[in-house]
Amino acid sequence: MHPADIAKSIHDSPDIAEKRRLFEDIASSSTKAHVLSELSSEHVVQVLRGIPLTELSALIKELPRDDATDILRVLPQEAVPAILRGIAHEEAAQLECLLTYPKRSAGGVMTTQYVAIHQDATVDTAFKAIQKSSIEEMIYEIYVTNDQGNLMGVVALRALLRASRKARITEIMDREPIFVTTETNQEEVADKVARYNLLSIPVVHPTGKLMGIITIDDVVDVIQEETTEDMLRMSGISTTEQDDPQFYVSGLQEAKRRLPWIFVNMLGSILAGYILWFFRYTIQEVVAIISFIPIITALGGNAGLQSSTLVIRSLAIGRIDRRDLWTLCVRESWVALLMGSICGGVILLITLAWHAHVMLGVVVGFSMTLTFLIAVVMATALPILLKYNGLDPAIAAAPLITTATDIASITIYLMTATVLLSSLS
Template identity: 30%
Template sequence: MKNPILVPEFREYLSHNNIEALRGICEAEHPAVVAEWLSALSPSEIWQIIRHVSVDLQAEIVCHLDEDVQTNFVLGLDRKDAVSLLTGMSSDDRADLFRRLDDNQREILYPAMAKAEREDIRRLTAYPKGTAGAAMSSDYVALRKDMTAGQAIAQIRLEAPKKETIYYAYVVDESRKLIGFVSLKDLIMARPNVVLDDFMHKEVIFAHANDDQEDAARKIQKYDLIALPVINGGDALMGIITHDDAIDIITQEQQEDMEKLMAIRGSHQAGAYLKTSSWVHFKNRAYWIVGLAMLGLVSGLIIHGFEASLMNLIILALYMPMVADTGGNTGSQSATVVVRALALGEVKPGDALKVLFKELKISILLALILAVLSFGKVMFLSQGTDIPVGFSLGKIGFAIALALGMQVVTATLIGAILPLGAAKMKWDPAVVASPALTTIVDITGLLIYFGTAKILLGI
């Protein structure tokens, strides 16, 4: 978010070289707020403003800039200033920035950085995007189990300025295998001469580096953790995912699920709507829309096949939209709750029978209510309508109500089956469920509607 109102004020201070005013603004507000204000300025202007504050504050402000602004800003600095800024950034933010650079841009910065930082960046950027390893930070405190509480507090005090969080400290053995953890509260409450092995928590909740980042974030959410340790295949501690990163991950994954449910392709990045061109938006949306529109021709063929029936009993055409809309709504509800349950790990494809039985019971209850309402609607709205000889409004209303009730049940079950089937096939349930659901429900709804009318009304 940009605040153009402050842009003239910043530029006036720059033109008068009012360093104290610029420094005061940067230091008085939260770095995230300052970053919002600065996003409307050019990279060179941003540097002229923040160069007068501490490197740590510079890093915090830059980390809150939009990704494209952040990347252009760092690349616009001379190598010495860029390396100084990168050194002040947290390890995960620094790794995220390097992932956005190409090989040539990285090689410009690598030689000027300390060996430990270069290796840390290479290690963090080696994990595939979307994994816990790619989201973790290496800024954590590691302790030995033979340390006393007093020694542990002294070490934390020494390392605290360089670490992202110190509330949890992780206990490792000689090979850095994770064997426990202690909280800052544990250390403060313990007697100074008690060794960590006597009171550390040995049951540790953790994630593997190759786990999905959303699964790791959900563990932080489920167990109310401030940070989650990440280990490799040999149980060695590799890093941590902090609660603020977990919030970002969950927000990003929720946006991704929502856009996939609406049949939108693309990267699904938060805050990217205005930055993405209309052409890219078009390509992201057109793929499913065009494909399903072609599949929707089946609906037209079904209606065409019953054209004579519609001509003989035009009242049926009046209530087709009601049946189609009701089926689409109930199917979408079912698909949404099942996709969400799959995403949260509440159900698995193997639970299909349990899910379908539950959705069947729900759909029958909904069908009964909606069928009664639709019958009443037909009887109320169609009073006085010309009914062909041999038919009665009550019989037509009953046929429409029965068709709607059957449509509710089938649409609900289809809405549950599609995501479960997609998960079983190792496809993304959100991508498959919603886009295909509407078209399939329309086709089955028309078949049910006209089939019921044909059987009960003999048309």
């Protein structure tokens, strides 16, 4: 059974005792280690609880350094020094160094296991370096450095295979490799790797020294993580960093995670409710007004959510940036006017058929069009403004947009109704 499949069965088991039994039943400690690296952090903690420190050290030793660091990050921090003491000194020092980088930076994702050779070397030396290396991670590129250890170039394994054994490495290397620094955010790393179709990307210290590499299989995990986080934020499930939709945490923990946005929503909708209450005399006078409240608020919210999703996703995959704000607002306003006037027209006809009240139809139709326009412009501008103030645009989605459009649509509708109906009745 592949470690990923064992990890899946552990994920799927209903209770912790069963999860731990499954994990302890794994015969080889190398498989055990690889299963660990496939588990979500919550599960790592659960299956490792109570396992002797010496055994933990043995498991950590089996893993590629980037995966080892991920495991060490989620274990109780007071246990880490003891676990590292059970590992060869040099290896422990490497892990300790990797642990100093923030989790979601390039330094926090990279591994220091790669093959680097000096720029004076030949292709033959490079071959020998690969054959000698004990790295279990995939090698598909080797890195060329100078006396200071600065990154000078990259050679694809394929280019190495095709070159003459006597050629100098500088003759076949790519002299302008794409790289990131240890501080680069993991989302930006993923963007670069995806955009330039890279297999791995070197990570350098701001001084130019080669510090590690990030391989594409880890970038795939980063993309999944960041997308999950965006989607959970967009629907108001969480405002903190979340790698994983969690179904195994208790209902109470989950309710705690979701309630903050529900409360924001409650505050906003109390305001919307207050506005309805404020206009109660208008409503009592023309009671048919109430039959359009759900229509105006639902459609406004939906139109806003369409725009914000489009903008948030386009920002995430690098399709638009701040400079596009004006163009986008113009385009979206045009879309809103089109949709708003079509929906407004339909609603006007429905009002005539339902309540036989021409002026009410005009009020509803006009409010609908204006609501679309305001909802869409807010939903387009807000994510972009958030992003360029260093906030995550995803938090601008469902909870904020729908609350804001509820308030706007009810105000527009009832103000229009009060003005037009009273001036004409």
